[in-house]
Amino acid sequence: MTGEFTRRRLLQAAGATVAAGYLTSQTSAASADTAETKVPRLKTYPIPVGIAQATTFEVKVRTAPGPWQPVSAYSVNLKEINAKTGSGKILKSSMVYFDFAGPVEVMVTYTKGTINTARIRPLAAGIQPAIDGSTLKFTLTDPRKLVIEVNGEIFDCLHLLTRPIEVDAPDPNDPDVIYFGPGVHTTATGEVVVPSGKTVYLAGGAVLKAGVNFKNVADAALTGRGLIYGTKAGGCTIVDSKNIRVDGISMLDLVSGYAITAGQSEQVSITDFGYFSAGQWGDGIDIFSSSEILIDNSFLRCSDDCIALYTHRWDYYGDTRNVTISNSSLWADVAHPINVGTHGNTANPEVLENITISNVDILDHREPQKWYQGCIALNPGDSNLVRNVRIENVRVEDFRWGEFIHLRVAYNKTYNTSAGRGIEGVYVKNLTYTGQHAETAMMLGYDETRGIKDVTFQNLVVNGTVMASTMQKPRWFTVADMVPMHVNEHVTNLRWLDAATAPTDTPPVITTPDTAGLTAGAPVVLTLTATGFPSGFAVQGLPAGLVVDQTTGVVTGTPTAPGTSTATVSVTNAAGTTTKDLILTVQ
Template identity: 55%
Template sequence: MTDPHGIGLTRRTLLQAAGATAVAYPLIGTMAGAAHADDRSEVADRLVVYPVPDGVPTNASFSVKARTPNGQWQPVPVLRGTTKTINEKTGAGILRNTSVATFDFNGTVEVEVTSAKGAIGSARIRPLSYGIKPDVAGDTVCFSLSEPRNLSIEVDGEIFDNLQLHANPIEAQRPEQDDPTVIYFGPGLHTVPNNVLMVPSGKTVYLAGGAVLKARVEFRNVENARLLGRGILWNADGGITAAFSKNIEIDGIMVLNPRTGYACTIGQSRQVTVRNLHSYSSGQWGDGIDVFSSEDVLIEGVFMRNSDDCIAIYAHRWDYYGDTRNVTVRNSILWADVAHPVNMGTHGNPEKPEVIENIVFSNIDVLDHREPQVLYQGCFAMNTGDSNLIRNVRIQDVRVEDFRWGQLINMRVMANRYNSSPGRGIEDVYVRNLKYDGTRANMSLIVGYDADRPVTNVTFQNLAINGTVIADTMQKPRWYLTQDMVPMFVNEHVKNLRFLDAAAPAATVAPQITSPGEAAATARQVFNHLIAATALPTSFNAEGLPKGLTVDKNTGLISGIPQVPGTYTVTVAATNNVGTATKSLTVTVGHPA
């Protein structure tokens, strides 16, 4: 769909140009209405609920309603998602329905969830780290929220026939319907030719709340493009693809029950931000977000419940070639009904070996992991094959709840049935503030391939297993290895493995900043720059940033949308227990094409 003459397309023309068919539905709820520029400001205690178009399956296991304090109760539609687990005796997939509901709010909202099964014996709301304790009265669970949350409400221990609730913030980016740069889908069920929507450069695809698009959305060889809204991509072959592209923003979309394929593929692309994406899959190769041969990627605030890896970070595969670096995943929830919540390193290019480096996972809740195959287990798996080298990985502030079947850590230089050669190694991994509470974890693995392809320089700091901090200084029989207390198997090709308590000094020298001293951005487009440094830094800073950019002091990520073109001199810093390193970073913000 293009506008070759640059004359601008109205909403109606855009839908016709896409070949879309739609039935319009009104929004429902307190202060609900069309998205206009004059209602974008945040106000206290506001609730917006969206309809579900005819033809999109709903689920009757729960009824949900919400209200602002002292407001009228509003019914919240409940969608039908599908999950899959693997029968460990036959290898067959077991499909089950699950419930999904969503609304937007500011301020405070009260929620009531009623079970169709009748009286409730017990209920819990996860992630448990949120500390939400619901009230239970008969067949109803009640609770309130004062900030956006992605939740699993589980009645009487049921994790399949449960309710996932996405309580989103009120949208901050809502384009006008007649903006010539916007491909606008209003509430209703939409289709496009061949079930694939190709997005041109400079365009924004907007799926309004209540819009369901039965298609895959592709950004291919484009730049400065976006997919925004509160709508749903449903029942297509895959969800979203960003390939050979740059300056791509994806925000607020749900990918529900794709027939096959990944919810989001990022291949050989740069400057990609994926925010507040919700994904449910039960098809073959039902990964969540897979990153191949890409740089400067931010994934944040996502909820992934998938029938394969939730987050996968690789180098070469298919038509994608090159290193992968500077990938940050933060403030997210992962639920792997099959395979790994996180997997890194498997695919690469043995003919021209590649590097996967500067990878950060921060503030992550892992709700589940179920994988019968021992060599495909691991809530956090670094399985480097195909001559890949993984280096400079930070995993920090992670809570892992008691999962069904698998390992906490699986870190191996290996070659499996997908590889034509083993990996080259894994080096410089810092795992800090990882907490696991549970009883079903199998023994973790850290395994080098041989003396020339080892695992080196791995530090665990404040690793807590059921409340016990695993440290080389902990009380244990003197002939026990520290890794026995996890438990974890470590082979002879692992060098410089350390377990430290929270107070121990992790570094012996001050950091050195290794990220480049120059970065190019585009005005009014997403930008990500990760401050990378040696010697286990624990905090970062940046001064002199262009308007629209901020620094995450926990991860070192500079991100946002720069507003004003120009050249800016920024001082970046990385700090560890020994000292602070600084470096000058020149950020050039160009005009959009």
């Protein structure tokens, strides 16, 4: 049985429509890796024939003292906007990916000449390369997503996406798997429609020139190490679906559409994801009217918003809540790294709530239009209300043009039919900005009834100075003047705290519902919520297969067996700890 026939059979077994010529395949430049008796410490993947390669960098990796292995670089399109004309210029860049476990040495040769300067971002990673002529070297101890800039070049640079060695890759003959092996794959319709209970798997070295779509399904996934490339209608759409997992893949050079769209869906996890765009409306991940969303350990470099959270737009209706963005790096060549609240439903107002942004590095932001500035922008329009937002441990590097934070109850007549209803309950802790290009940040309520209230900054550090009420400043200055930030008259209960000052003297109140229903064998995203500036979460008695992130309070994993468990949730803040029982039923 040929590999081509096997993939056709798997598509049929999964319930996809397979017409004559539905799936075509072009073999890889190298054959697929043979099965190994033990998990390798380093795994690289050849670029298939016919996919553009970059030549600015030659990359080799090894686990010392083993031999160096070459890693070919994908050619990546990026965009730079002319601020005077609005026209965009496509610029070429490079991306490589590989998997490893344990320390790995990386050697990069710059083919255009001598390396005079080099830096590896995010800068918080603290990686200092050793430079020798046209070559630099460094060591990684854990998988990371990095940008290597040589001689100050931010476009013709090298993006390095590394991931853990896969230990649970599916069997190509599993009837519940739609399997794409190494090579280039297309479909007659330009999409793969995924049924409930099925997994689309892109093996390392696979390039799929088709979108992957989940529509009114449950318990399904898109996983692997391969790429979605050059599609005409976005990379992945998740609509009216539940328990959907996207993990370990990258997307390049989409002709149009967002990388990932989730609308009217719940329990969606997007992890270990990489994306690059150069198209108009080249958003990364856009969430509409959905709940229990996790975006974790991802890298997005976009020609529009990297991550956008909305309520109603187009055919999507309803609130958006319980969204966590964590452990990721974002680079917006245009617009926002993170944008919240622009689109909604004026006729039937909606809410965006319980949003956590944690341990995020913002590498760049370039936006000449004031309406669209803000590395993190809370911009409710269309009668949206944004509330209960926690932003913590966010590092903003020296971006090119914009604001490091922007809170505005907006009425942008280009996109809105009404102003937003307000912004309430924002806690910003350990946000640092280091740079010289930030414009004055904005915090603007719309009017007396549509304002901003209950915003707390704790340990906000701008160029090494803590912005707090205890800081040294002229007595007639406000703390906002020192940031600088323009705060208008429609902002109430704005506080500036140093790291030592407790934000509250009242223990937290846990607002998570008393019960939750889960499905055995299906991925879980369950957000624990609490008021009162929570600083830590714990759960005892979770069903097997589930874990909780003690910083964000997000429960993830896959429950392994049916049954009912009573878990004890503990939430801590500066004033104490509160507990609550949570009944979890796994069916």
